[in-house]
Structure formats: C-alpha cells, structure tokens
C-alpha cells in the first residue's frame with residue numbers, strides 16, 4: 244500500500260478522533276447530523292466480544308465522543324440477555340452512547356419478511372437494554388440487502404445501510420482488520436462533508452496486535468471464560484477438571 248496504515252491501537256484511534264476534530268468534523272449520530280455542516284457518524288459493530296466494545300466506549304467517553312454500538316442478538320459468541328452482557332450493554336448506554344441492533348439476515352435464510360424480523364429483534368434488544376432502539380446495521384449484508392433501502396418500524400429505526408447513510412455519506416470501514424483506503428487522507432482532503440466511519444472494537448488494544456495474535460488470544464480467553472462459567476454451574480468443578488489441565 245502507498246500510505247501509512249492506521250494502527251489498531253487505542254492511541255491510533257484517539258488520534259483519528261483528534262484529526263477529525265482538527266479538520267472541522269462534528270461528531271454526530273444518525274439522527275442529528277443534519278444540524279452540522281461537516282459531520283461524522285461513528286459506528287462500531289459488536290460481532291464477537293462485548294467486553295472490547297465496553298473498553299472502546301470508555302475510551303470514547305474519556306475524550307467526549309458519543310457513538311453508536313451495534314450488537315447482534317443472534318450471535319453464537321454471546322448472549323445479550325446474560326446478566327454479565329446485559330450489564331455491559333447498559334454500561335455502554337450509560338456512558339452516553341447509543342446501542343443499535345446488528346442484524347444477521349443469514350438466520351432467516353431469505354424465507355421470512357426481513358423487515359418484520361428486524362422489528363422483532365429490535366423489540367427484544369429494547370427489552371434487554373431498557374431503552375429505545377433507534378438504529379440498525381446489517382452484519383455481513385448481501386447485495387440485495389445493501390440495495391433494499393429498508394424502512395424499519397415506519398422510519399422510527401434508522402437503517403445505517405440506507406441510501407442516506409451508505410451513498411450520501413463517504414463510508415469507511417476497518418472490516419476484516421483492513422481499512423482498504425487511506426483514512427487519514429480522506430479526512431484531510433476536505434472532499435467529504437458527511438463521513439460515516441465503522442470500526443470493530445474487537446481488533447483494537449493498547450498494543451498493536453496482528454490479526455492472528457488477536458484471534459488466538461480471543462480463542463484462549465474463551466476457554467478460560469468457559470471454565471469460570473462452568474465453575475459457577477458445577478459444584479467442586481476442580482474434582483472433575485482443573486483449570487491448569489485445559
């Protein structure tokens with residue numbers, strides 16, 4: 244690549260925010276961006292690990308950034324209704340961020356009315372959060388979904404892949420731990436008045452980590468977490484299995 248790629252560290256992320264501000268962007272959300280001449284909507288998708296999103300939310304809170312976190316309610320990796328995860332998600336809200344629905348259409352296999360499924364999942368998430376859900380993003384959207392410009396709950400819930408946010412904004416993402424474009428240059432260029440930035444908190448940490456190292460750490464951590472959760476459910480677990488033997 245012909246440019247310095249942004250690192251996946253919290254420091255690099257803070258620098259990104261500082262650059263946006265230096266370049267005159269106001270950090271907005273899906274509902275108020277029209278009030279600013281030069282706006283950036285910051286979005287994070289929670290695909291794998293809610294804990295990393297909480298960390299990112301704290302970092303943003305410290306630098307006065309409010310963003311939107313989209314969370315799956317149909318994930319194989321976490322249950323949003325568990326005591327721990329529900330508390331994490333509410334913590335993110337309490338820091339002044341919005342939590343929206345991350346929707347995985349694969350679950351519905353093209354069979355059902357997708358908009359109805361979105362509305363049902365949003366209602367579940369509202370119940371989980373104890374708050375209104377006003378935005379939705381797609382997890383790994385198909386071409387058809389990207390082009391659909393869905394109207395959800397009569398427009399009460401914003402579709403972040405709708406024309407307004409996907410085509411009328413310059414959309415940049417770090418999906419699969421790769422920005423693909425020179426983010427710094429895009430911000431500095433002054434070409435775009437409306438930015439829509441998606442990051443995945445999963446990839447970020449204090450120190451830069453390769454994708455393989457990060458993924459390995461995630462897998463190992465899951466095994467340890469599994470043991471701790473087992474010990475909450477099986478009395479004298481160590482009589483059967485010791486943590487050291489994992």
Ligand SMILES: [Zn+2]
Pocket residue numbers: 288289290345381382383
């Ligand atoms: Zn996703």
